[in-house]
Amino acid sequence: MTTNIVARSSERKRLRLRSQGAAKPFPNDGVCDFPVDPTQPAGRTPVFWIPELSPDVIELRAALADADDPAVMPINLAELPDLVARLDDGDAWHGFWPSGASSHQFWLPTRPADGHATYVVILPLDKLLELRAEAVLRLWRALVDRSEGRWAHDFPQQTRDRHILMLRAFDGRADGASYRKLAEVLLGFEGRKADWDNDPRKNQVRRLVADGRYYVRGGYRNLLHYPITLSKC
Numbered sequence: 001m002t003t004n005i006v007a008r009s010s011e012r013k014r015l016r017l018r019s020q021g022a023a024k025p026f027p028n029d030g031v032c033d034f035p036v037d038p039t040q041p042a043g044r045t046p047v048f049w050i051p052e053l054s055p056d057v058i059e060l061r062a063a064l065a066d067a068d069d070p071a072v073m074p075i076n077l078a079e080l081p082d083l084v085a086r087l088d089d090g091d092a093w094h095g096f097w098p099s100g101a102s103s104h105q106f107w108l109p110t111r112p113a114d115g116h117a118t119y120v121v122i123l124p125l126d127k128l129l130e131l132r133a134e135a136v137l138r139l140w141r142a143l144v145d146r147s148e149g150r151w152a153h154d155f156p157q158q159t160r161d162r163h164i165l166m167l168r169a170f171d172g173r174a175d176g177a178s179y180r181k182l183a184e185v186l187l188g189f190e191g192r193k194a195d196w197d198n199d200p201r202k203n204q205v206r207r208l209v210a211d212g213r214y215y216v217r218g219g220y221r222n223l224l225h226y227p228i229t230l231s232k233c
Contacts, residue, residue: 034086034094046084046096051107054224055131058106058121058139065118074116075143077106087111099142102151106139128225153226162208163215169205170212179205 036045051057065072077083077095084096093108112119121136123129134152141148155163165186172182180196183189183205189196196202215223222229 034088046103048086048094048096049105049224053221054105055128056105056135056224058104058132058136059123060106060108060112060119060121062108062113062117063120072118073143074118076116077112077119078114097142100148102138102142102148104135104139104142127230128228131225131228153228155223155226166208166212166215168212169208170216173209173212179209182209 034048049057051059060077065074078085080095080097082098084098086094088094091110093111095106095108097104097106123132123136131152138148138151168186169182172185173179177185179202180189183196183199183201186208187201187205189199189201191199
């Protein structure tokens with residue numbers, strides 16, 4: 001468990017955490033601006049999404065339970081192995097728990113109780129309910145040492161490959177590369193100017209750049225609830 005876990009912190013430790021850089025959520029981005037270690041690779045740095053945006057973030061509440069009920073499952077959130085937790089400026093508690101090859105995120109409006117406690121899950125009855133419920137089941141299976149199963153909104157390889165091309169095309173264009181040069185490097189175009197004018201890859205690479213720009217400028221948030229598409233009313 002990391003040294004800056006806040007679940008079992010005293011007030012002094014909580015204030016020390018704040019001095020290290022507690023965060024406020026940014027609804028426009030969907031994440032909280034917690035400080036990170038710049039020496040760590042980006043892929044190993046937890047990203048703390050807000051539950052309103054990502055169906056993978058599980059909203060928990062402490063609840064009273066009958067200790068004699070055999071179905072009760074007390075959990076010590078602070079003692080989950082390798083847990084990374086943060087307390088934001090609104091005193092909300094964000095947890096990131098890597099478990100095997102996957103990870104789980106949960107959010108509480110206040111820091112969790114010391115030691116073992118029972119919790120309930122808040123599931124909004126919205127269009128993302130199916131994904132939220134599957135995230136809860138994956139967390140529960142991990143807690144009871146069962147196979148978590150397939151991640152509900154994992155991307156097919158073809159979709160992954162196209163998104164990689166989008167970002168490479170956008171980066172190349174931002175770095176000053178021409179559309180023709182991008183098509184040569186990314187799509188294998190070879191030919192003269194006359195060939196380029198009539199080649200379908202001319203429009204294809206323009207679309208890759210446009211799509212890359214869309215995702216970089218905020219469209220990436222739609223990937224959090226793939227394969228569900230949310231339309232604005």
